[in-house]
Amino acid sequence: MVKSIRVKSLDFVFSINRLLGGHEFKKEIKKIGVAPSEEIEALIEELSSKVSMRVSEDLKLLFKKYYLDSLIYNLAVKHPELPPRELIALIEDIGADQFYEAYITEFVRPAESTEASIKERIESLIENNTTQIVMSYSQLKKFKHEAPEIFKLCVNTLKSYVETYELIEERVIKIYNREIVWLEADMVDENRFRNSYLMIQLEGETDAIKEITVCMTVLGEYVLMYSIHKSHQSLNMIVGFGMKKVISEKEKTIEQEVFKSLGDPTKLLMIQMASKEPVCAKDYADRLKLSKATISHHISILLGLRLLSLSLQEGKKMYYITNIEMIKRLFDNFINDLEQ
Template sequence: MVRNIRVKSLDFVFAIQRLVGIHEFRKEVKKVGVEPSKEIEGLIEELSTSVSMRVFEDLKLLFRKYYLDGMIANIAINNPDKNPREIIQLVKAVGPEGFYDAYIKEYVRPRETGEQGIKARIDELIENNTSQIIMTYSQLKKFKNEAPEIYYKCVETLTHFVASYEKIETRVNAIYDREIANFEEAMKDETKFRNSYLMIQFEGETHSLSDIDVCMTVLGEYVLMYKISEDHMSMKMILGFAMRNITSEKEETIEQEVFKCLGDPTKLLMIQMASKEPVCAKDYADRLKLSKATISHHIGLLLGLRLLTLHIQNGKKMYYSTNVELLRRLFDNFIGDLEANN
């Protein structure tokens, strides 16, 4: 079952991510050949002019050094009906002494209790992602002592920021209402929707995912993320609205985009590497000597076109493989069309 879940505060989190990483975002999308929405760029520019320099620097500290966006995003996803101010109240209710434990519970989510379980989970998250999304274990140990102080800064900064966000929130919601209609229409054909956006397998299987909650974001326009349940039976898909422009429903458009990817040296190398053996994100970054952020964007585009498939091995390890069958089919169709025209 695929269904749309409206997470009221998801764009609040992505507003901060986009704001503190605005210059990096523009550079990266330019590198991978996609265009940010001028409409969204205008909202972020407006947001940047209304946020004080002190709040901006504090947001960078909280999101870049302590990676608290992951914790706040998880709280938002687990409480989809809560607006940003209510999410802040949930953070506030944790209290300074419970802040560290809340971070572990809401974001790290170790599979085993104790320090070894926490360390193993952090190592797994760092290895499986193309960009750093969590503190290293040594950073986390320091954070444990600093957590009460960071708690007060977090609550204060988010309270100041929400006033600025609310100035654009109505327009963000209007874009959401406009764009979600397209996804809801696509969700009616569940098989087609899964084929377009579910680029993930568990030891070669996808049918075990019986429930998929789609959480669309406006301000995270090129995001495609999966939050999977421990039993692999359900999942939340975080989907940027602009991914619809990359993952086309028309086979002819897919052919054009695939051939365009094959003409890009980096994407071609990534496809070739993953055709020989499964490749993890770190392997791509190390072998191609590119930043994790650049690799992340390339992977997102290749997943969106189904040229790569994401495999979960041993319940946690993420690897990418080339979808050779898709390439073979597209080339067979292409040659068939050429022969038919002669």
């Protein structure tokens, strides 16, 4: 089953991210060849002009020093339909005494509750993300003592900010109602949707996923993320309304680009090698007798097409594995198109 739901809490969180990180956002989306829409830029500029200096500075402290946006975002993903004030109430219910533990369990999520496991998990999160999304372990140890006061600041700041956010919320809802139409039209044919560009970006098997909930966000304009339930039977897809343009362009060319890569002897060998076992860049260079620069170029293309995926092996070392399920879905989609 495929369904869509209105994501009120996520738009609230994304509004803060856009407010604080507008320059970084523009740099990131430039990489996929798009620019922020004038309509959304106008809403963010209005927020910027109306939010108080104190609230703005406190948000920067909470999101840029303590990385609490990661915790708040995770809670919003788990409860996407909550209105912003109810999301804040959910955070307030955590309580000052449990705020540190909530950060660990809701976001860091170590394998065990030991200090060694927490440290290992934090190092992994920092290593595997291009931008820092979590406190360092030394920061976290300080935060453990500061958490009760930071909790009070967090709740009070969000309560102040939501009053400003509500000035644009009706216009956000209006954009959502206008843009959800195209996405729901794509969801009518479930089999085709499961093999669409949106779904082939997801790594791993999707056959076991019985329920897909599409959460379209307005202020997370070019977001495409997935949250899989522990049972692996349900999935939340978080997709920005601006992805419509990206999807349209990608679906015109992705099959051509994939077949072009499969037709390249070097890239095909790399795909075949990584389908048998995880392979690092040095392994590729040694076995194929190519320079690291050439291997890096090929890897970049294969990662971009999702033909390869990153995998951590032997601690922090980066290895690559073939995204076999993605290739299967792409070919299924291609065959379905031929048969129509």
